[in-house]
Amino acid sequence: MHAPREVSAPTAPAPWQRTALGANLLSPGGGLGVTIFEEMTTLAVQTGAINLGQGFPDEDGPLEIREAARAAIAAGANQYAPGKGIPELREAVAAHQQRFYGLAPDPATEVVITTGATEAIAAALLAFAGPGDEVLTLEPFYDSYGAVIGLSGATHKTAPLLAPDFMPDMAALEAAFSPRTKIVLLNNPHNPTGAVFPREVLQRIVELARTHNSIIVTDEVYEHLTFGVSHVPVASLPGAADRTITISSAGKTFSLTGWKIGWLTGPEELVAAARTVKQFLTYSSGTPFQSAIALGLGLPDSFYEGIAASLQQKRDILSEGLRAAGFDVFSPQGTYFVNVDTAPLGITDSVDLARRLPALVGVAAIPVPVFCHEEGAQRTRSLLRFAFCKKDGVLHEAAARLASLSGRL
Template sequence: MVILLGTMSTAEHSLALSNAAPGPAPWQRAAAGANLLTADGGLGVTIFEEITTMAVKAGAINLGQGFPDEDGPGAIAAAARQAIAAGTNQYAPGKGMPVLREAVAAHQQRFYGLAPDPDTEVIITTGATEALAATLLALTGPGDEVLTFEPFYDSYGAMIGLSGATHTTSPLRAPDFQPDLEHLEQAFTDRTRVVLVNNPHNPMGTVFNREALAKVVELAERYNAVIVMDEVYEHLTFGVPHIPVATLPGAAERTVTISSAGKTFSFTGWKIGWLHGPADLVAAIRTVKQFLSYSSGSPFQPAIAAALALDDSFYQGVAAGLQRKRDVLSEGLRRAGLEVFTPDGTYFINVDAAPLGVTDAPALARQLPELVGVAAIPVSVFCHADGAERTRSLLRFAFCKKIEVLEEAAARLATLQERLG
């Protein structure tokens, strides 16, 4: 049956698709997983698009989306330009250029003592997003469960929905947003195929402690689940160590580790990511990945290989600079009367608006651009229904911006209590 969608409304699309096949269509599962379906089954816009539109209209400082407003090292950009000039402009190998696969393996050895084989255990991907998509589509399907912590990065819900698996969660609660180990144990079942962990954690800014990570490994072993680690913020921690799960006893043989260049090197638009893990899992993931993008970013791959070899001082400087930015914005948020949950990593600060008598953070987020000229994202959009209620008074702000921008945002936010009356 052929359905012509071009002249239909979103609701009509939904009806046509539901009449054509049993159950929701793949796009509907993805949209539902990312909280994009409206009550009548229509397709809504993401909160990021909505808040960004409001910010632009109001001329507000947009601290909603997590991308930096400064480029990364000039030498790395120059390396990409050199690669373009040298003719590195055609398809890269499907699993990535050898120079970058070897650089990823060397990086893991240098920082964590891990030694993935660059030929059979490393894949270069179109950002961490494609790595996540290929992994979930390769390893999960109807009848499986994928367990994440909640709040969760919205891409997780979309990709789990697209795979046809069931998305289950375990909560991260204020004030420290560390896993509830008792609840985590209860959340695992015989159907848990993958436990997907974002550490350091977006949106909560938490860096999970060793006890929590060891519990994930213990439970994954007990239920024969694959551990998928999203570690894109691995170098952006503040005074606490990042512990890759693959370094823990019993973890390496069941762990797929994902990371990318965007956050560490401030080249988010290059979309260069990677994953590594046991050869059998990597082969399965590569089978799917080759039919998504096949390959991408040819001139950027050797540039990121050079970036991964930068001195320790670079990595230390990136973290120290972000910590200073965190502290500048935190001060403005405290002056606003908000309860600030100081993050140990990532780009993000979370706050509770309840001390101001505000319990509806989504409504406040839609007011902020006009009210004080700063935009933020409500944490509830990163949750299912129960989690959304639990986080209803929380907001997330991104501090990966120029220091002068954050100083101005902090000054504006300091007027919030007064403006709310």
């Protein structure tokens, strides 16, 4: 008689593989790829192209904030900050929410300082979502969302944003909710599309979250970068405050992305849960930067109005070149990204064009399909995203280079 043959159970994906798969970094064969940002940056360096792919400014933030950080270092603020952030910055965040939105989080129990918004998102998702749960995002989605959802073991559900205005398909959004929807993760203003969702859309999402007893995690890092429309925090809407964690950061508002100072606010019990996870990710960070950002949050209204006006001008400079190139341009209402459709040029594969663009005209961009699952990637297969958070001279040069594209194809 033959001995029984042992059959190995299928190997479950390791946490790192779930993370990579969620961020579209894992090939069907299990190979690990690089992020599209790394790939496009490498191509830009190799070709000498202007890098309009990754969204970071090429100018530093306000001098008074940078000087405040230097002063804090000189004064000895170089050791661990409290795990939930220095009191000065937590109070400044609470005052900012009151000043701009009429919200009044308690700085002692309802505000936590994080290592950028990315850590805040990770802490919130890992605090509440796990195997058997679903996390719902709009699509396209920022790549770290998929990565952390994958790490958590939860299932990532999506609802599409539709060109040209990139508003949600409301029927699809409603259908994407289920009894397993643990978290609705929103990004507003939205990266990569530049959409700013109106009050009625956000209110409907709140109603759906309440119906399904879902937590709302809202990433509002571009809150002050809107053009002709007002940002509406989800937490300010009826029925939202008791289930919403609001996330923002200093990086986008103050053009200090390398400082990695973010925050989350919300009801005490939700914030406490996220803080429990956060303290075992970094514990604390950026001690001398925290007091400097507290100063920045108190800058006058003219500063906040000025950054939006400046970015709107930059948007228009780049958009002119993109139209001259022959693209359909979807003018954003917020963020510092503009999306285009390559189809008018007879090109339906934006990933391929993104890889050729640095050598063709000396400009690098990011293909939108990389921010999507398979079906969404098909829907957005001809879309490209360009960042316009650059000096005016750089944008004028990029616009001139792009205008020559149709003749080079």
